[in-house]
Amino acid sequence: MADEERRTFLKLCIHGLGAVFAAVLGVPVVSYLIDPRHRQAAAGEMRPVSGIRLTEITELNRPVQGVIRDVRRDAWTLHPNDVIGRVWVVRSGPGPRDLRVFTTVCPHLGCSINVNAEPTSGFTCPCHNGQFLCDGNRVRRDGYTNPAPRDMDSLEFDIDPENPDQLLVRYVNFKQAENEKIPRT
Amino acid sequence: MFRKLFDWIDRRTGYRSFKDAMLLEHISGGARWRYVWGSCLAFVFILQVVTGILLMWSYSPGDSTAWSSVYFIQYEMDFGWLIRGLHHFGSQTMVVLLAVHMLQVVIAGAHLPPREFNWWLGLLLMGVVLGLSLTGYLLPWDQKGYFATQVATNILGSIPAIGTFLQKILVGGSNYGNHTLTHFYTLHVGILPPLLVLLLVLHLVVFRRHGITTPPVSHGEGVLNRPVAVVRDFLIGGLIVGVCLFVGVHIVTALTMGGMFWFFGISRFFIEKREVEYFWPGQAFRDLVACLFIFAIMLTLVIWGGHGNKIDAPPAVDGQEPGLYDRMAKAGRAGLGANLDAPADPETENYPARPEWYFFFLFQLLKYFPGDDILIGTLFIPNGVMLLLFLLPLFGYGNMRKFGHFFGIVVVVSLLMSVGMLTLLALADDSVKPLPLGLGGGTENAKHLHEKFEEAAVHAKRAVQLASQGIPESGARELLRKDPYTKGPKLFEMHCGVCHKFSSSPDRLDYKGWVEKEVTPTGQIKRVFKASDLSDFASQKWIRGLLENPGDPKYFGLTKLDGMKKWREKVNEARAEWLKDNAEEGKRRIAEQEEKFDLIAKWLAQQKLPRAERDKQLEIEGTKAFEHKGFGYCRSCHTAELYKESKKEKGKFDYEEDGGSDGPSFVGYGAQEWIRLMVMSPALRYERENHMPAFRPIDGPGAETLRQEFQAKFENTPIMPLSDIDRELIIRWMTRDYRVVFGGQTISGAPK
Numbered sequence: 027m028a029d030e031e032r033r034t035f036l037k038l039c040i041h042g043l044g045a046v047f048a049a050v051l052g053v054p055v056v057s058y059l060i061d062p063r064h065r066q067a068a069a070g071e072m073r074p075v076s077g078i079r080l081t082e083i084t085e086l087n088r089p090v091q092g093v094i095r096d097v098r099r100d101a102w103t104l105h106p107n108d109v110i111g112r113v114w115v116v117r118s119g120p121g122p123r124d125l126r127v128f129t130t131v132c133p134h135l136g137c138s139i140n141v142n143a144e145p146t147s148g149f150t151c152p153c154h155n156g157q158f159l160c161d162g163n164r165v166r167r168d169g170y171t172n173p174a175p176r177d178m179d180s181l182e183f184d185i186d187p188e189n190p191d192q193l194l195v196r197y198v199n200f201k202q203a204e205n206e207k208i209p210r211t
Numbered sequence: 212m213f214r215k216l217f218d219w220i221d222r223r224t225g226y227r228s229f230k231d232a233m234l235l236e237h238i239s240g241g242a243r244w245r246y247v248w249g250s251c252l253a254f255v256f257i258l259q260v261v262t263g264i265l266l267m268w269s270y271s272p273g274d275s276t277a278w279s280s281v282y283f284i285q286y287e288m289d290f291g292w293l294i295r296g297l298h299h300f301g302s303q304t305m306v307v308l309l310a311v312h313m314l315q316v317v318i319a320g321a322h323l324p325p326r327e328f329n330w331w332l333g334l335l336l337m338g339v340v341l342g343l344s345l346t347g348y349l350l351p352w353d354q355k356g357y358f359a360t361q362v363a364t365n366i367l368g369s370i371p372a373i374g375t376f377l378q379k380i381l382v383g384g385s386n387y388g389n390h391t392l393t394h395f396y397t398l399h400v401g402i403l404p405p406l407l408v409l410l411l412v413l414h415l416v417v418f419r420r421h422g423i424t425t426p427p428v429s430h431g432e433g434v435l436n437r438p439v440a441v442v443r444d445f446l447i448g449g450l451i452v453g454v455c456l457f458v459g460v461h462i463v464t465a466l467t468m469g470g471m472f473w474f475f476g477i478s479r480f481f482i483e484k485r486e487v488e489y490f491w492p493g494q495a496f497r498d499l500v501a502c503l504f505i506f507a508i509m510l511t512l513v514i515w516g517g518h519g520n521k522i523d524a525p526p527a528v529d530g531q532e533p534g535l536y537d538r539m540a541k542a543g544r545a546g547l548g549a550n551l552d553a554p555a556d557p558e559t560e561n562y563p564a565r566p567e568w569y570f571f572f573l574f575q576l577l578k579y580f581p582g583d584d585i586l587i588g589t590l591f592i593p594n595g596v597m598l599l600l601f602l603l604p605l606f607g608y609g610n611m612r613k614f615g616h617f618f619g620i621v622v623v624v625s626l627l628m629s630v631g632m633l634t635l636l637a638l639a640d641d642s643v644k645p646l647p648l649g650l651g652g653g654t655e656n657a658k659h660l661h662e663k664f665e666e667a668a669v670h671a672k673r674a675v676q677l678a679s680q681g682i683p684e685s686g687a688r689e690l691l692r693k694d695p696y697t698k699g700p701k702l703f704e705m706h707c708g709v710c711h712k713f714s715s716s717p718d719r720l721d722y723k724g725w726v727e728k729e730v731t732p733t734g735q736i737k738r739v740f741k742a743s744d745l746s747d748f749a750s751q752k753w754i755r756g757l758l759e760n761p762g763d764p765k766y767f768g769l770t771k772l773d774g775m776k777k778w779r780e781k782v783n784e785a786r787a788e789w790l791k792d793n794a795e796e797g798k799r800r801i802a803e804q805e806e807k808f809d810l811i812a813k814w815l816a817q818q819k820l821p822r823a824e825r826d827k828q829l830e831i832e833g834t835k836a837f838e839h840k841g842f843g844y845c846r847s848c849h850t851a852e853l854y855k856e857s858k859k860e861k862g863k864f865d866y867e868e869d870g871g872s873d874g875p876s877f878v879g880y881g882a883q884e885w886i887r888l889m890v891m892s893p894a895l896r897y898e899r900e901n902h903m904p905a906f907r908p909i910d911g912p913g914a915e916t917l918r919q920e921f922q923a924k925f926e927n928t929p930i931m932p933l934s935d936i937d938r939e940l941i942i943r944w945m946t947r948d949y950r951v952v953f954g955g956q957t958i959s960g961a962p963k
Contacts, residue, residue: 032483033492033493036492036493036495036496037492039496040492040495040496040499043499043500043503044499047503047506050506051261051506054289054290054293054294054540055261055265055290055294057289057290057540058265058268058288058289058290058291058293058294059265059268060289061288061289061291064289099681101280101283101287102276102279102280102282102283102287102678102681102682102687103279103681103682103683103684104680104681104682104683105684106953
């Protein structure tokens with residue numbers, strides 16, 4: 027009986043010590059594995075759009091693509107001046123601010139949306155055939171299922187007060203496959 | 212309910228009988244502390260696998276990424292320092308445990324028949340572990356791994372006939388590079404570990420077939436001998452603590468190691484000796500306790516035994532101090548964990564390569580076999596020893612058994628003692644202080660080497676500090692190549708130091724200035740200064756000193772520039788007149804003039820700042836002094852940015868550039884742009900008398916045009932080659948602007 031008790035005690039010790047060890051090692055291991063949670067998406071600041079001159083975009087409903095550059099951190103690498111996103115810019119009226127600005131990222135699953143062969147007819151995403159009009163709304167018609175869960179993601183914009191050619195955009199990446207625009211963190 | 216589930220699983224898998232077969236190993240003579248070492252080795256190996264896989268999760272084997280990814284693990288990822296530290300010290304722990312296990316096996320005679328195969332498998336396992344250590348040492352792609360591992364691959368290359376070929380295959384070419392890393396990485400994670408698992412399984416299977424080897428003296432640790440065993444354990448523990456402290460192991464680590472044996476000793480009062488016992492739970496408990504002690508030792512090594520480098524953290528954002536979790540998770544930034552040397556850079560001159568300490572004995576051995584005899588040290592002795600070890604069991608057949616046992620102990624003990632002795636000699640050779648017992652050390656070479664170690668340490672610290680601000684795409688070695696702080700003094704010495712002195716300054720990189728008229732061993736005079744001392748050029752003190760005595764060798768004494776010397780002569784003559792006329796009045800006027808000089812120096816020293824950052828009151832007073840005609844009238848020769856009240860509007864001040872052009876301009880005096888113009892086109896600064904050559908880039912498509920244009924205008928100014936990047940490094944170093952120069956752009960500015 028004493029032997030049985032001793033064995034039980036030793037087993038208890040083994041399991042207890044094992045649990046302590048598992049915790050001492052386990053907490054750092056899990057923290058290490060989920061470390062990417064600290065890597066935040068770049069803050070949505072107003073950034074200049076390069077590659078386009080606003081005063082030259084005069085034609086209505088003809089999308090033009092612009093590029094947004096900024097510092098980009100990729101784990102250890104610092105890219106001082108990297109393309110962090112692209113936008114489609116569409117003129118919707120005669121006023122200087124009558125513009126629409128969309129990200130080129132498809133709200134379906136993130137491919138980059140292309141302009142149609144006939145630009146004024148809107149956009150098509152080359153991956154799963156999501157189609158959008160020049161105002162960013164999804165195409166709806168009989169016999170065609172649009173995979174996109176929401177319209178193209180419009181972005182807040184401004185015009186540089188000192189330079190009428192310079193478009194400024196608050197560039198944000200939104201989550202895919204959601205019905206609403208939810209910024210990625 | 213669980214009972215039923217496990218019954219169901221057991222009926223289908225038979226796991227219980229498997230578990231019993233594993234755990235219910237019969238241990239004749241009962242469980243003992245002395246049987247734990249093999250299990251400890253297996254435990255550390257499993258820990259290496261776990262931490263190794265975690266490291267693979269974030270490691271990137273490539274010439275431009277390997278160091279950076281290790282940096283990122285060590286300094287940026289939560290508990291990365293701990294994972295990497297455990298893996299780093301795990302390898303050292305395995306090597307030490309291997310030695311202990313091996314020693315214990317021969318003492319017990321466990322290598323003798325019928326256990327030959329287990330001994331051989333053990334030797335193969337040892338080879339694999341050493342192979343893992345060697346390949347792992349290279350993977351961070353830091354300077355020490357890069358240069359030390361070259362020795363190993365060159366040894367491979369020295370093997371007759373096939374060496375060159377093998378070396379080329381392993382290295383992936385003639386030089387270290389991307390494929391060296393991918394090859395070593397594959398060996399380290401994909402080939403050697405599975406091989407080790409395979410050998411380990413065989414080792415255990417064969418071990419189970421023959422069972423544990425009971426101590427040759429059968430009374431062993433029985434109840435009767437308990438006091439003896441306790442005393443012995445305490446002595447072993449004390450001896451280990453003593454040796455550890457002697458070789459410089461941290462006291463916590465030393466006490467944990469000693470504590471393990473003291474614990475063994477104390478436990479003997481509480482654990483009753485059994486004659487018959489199974490592995491489970493008696494031996495399993497002992498194994499686990501010992502394994503946890505080993506783990507604790509590894510933890511103390513990671514926390515206290517590492518040579519990590521601190522990163523000076525940027526000020527806390529929003530004034531929020533990091534909490535306990537953050538401080539623990541990012542303790543690598545406080546210098547905890549394994550060392551990471553500066554990024555591997557083949558351009559490095561004279562890197563003092565050293566292997567990991569447990570290879571010191573092989574490293575030391577190489578020193579005794581010069582030239583043609585190299586193979587004795589690299590090939591014959593190590594392989595001869597391995598062969599002897601392989602043959603050891605064969606000495607135990609028949610009535611040779613007693614001799615075989617004794618011989619085994621002699622061989623292994625003398626081997627370990629030789630290893631220890633060679634390690635000590637290797638340490639002694641590198642020691643700056645002479646060691647006791649005439650072991651050596653304290654030589655001039657050791658002191659010189661120590662300087663190299665210190666320089667390497669400065670570079671390592673600087674590298675991680677720079678990396679914390681972001682690493683360029685082209686890789687981390689660019690950081691130090693374009694670092695003004697470390698590269699600046701070297702480039703200055705090479706290009707400017709031929710004529711200019713640069714006295715030492717306490718806030719700079721340990722920099723001693725240059726020896727004047729240094730004579731090389733061949734009797735050549737290496738350096739005769741011909742120009743001013745540029746240390747703290749354009750500082751208030753420097754300018755004030757120049758005004759005091761322009762003819763001092765620190766200023767224009769060694770040059771033919773005599774404008775300021777003449778000016779000072781006039782000042783001195785005037786002062787002599789004053790004193791002759793009226794001693795009291797003369798003294799007063801001199802004191803007044805001295806005050807003016809102080810003011811000028813202070814004002815001129817702030818011209819290097821942007822206008823917005825200058826002290827405006829000083830600008831106004833400095834301008835007045837600059838235009839004051841009482842002593843030589845600065846503006847007759849120099850142009851400056853004059854800060855004066857507008858004639859049209861009362862109370863409104865504005866800048867105006869005006870003055871003479873005989874002397875150098877004071878516009879932005881001492882700023883980077885001013886120095887740049889001086890370096891690239893000195894004749895624009897001191898047109899007539901200047902002997903300084905123009906330092907300009909002479910490569911590139913436009914260079915020839917620029918050269919001809921330059922020579923057309925300044926035919927008497929010779930051109931010396933100096934690339935844009937080197938010039939900027941020198942200028943930044945001189946002006947204490949230590950941001951990395953990257954393609955003319957800074958990338959180490961505060962990131963957004």
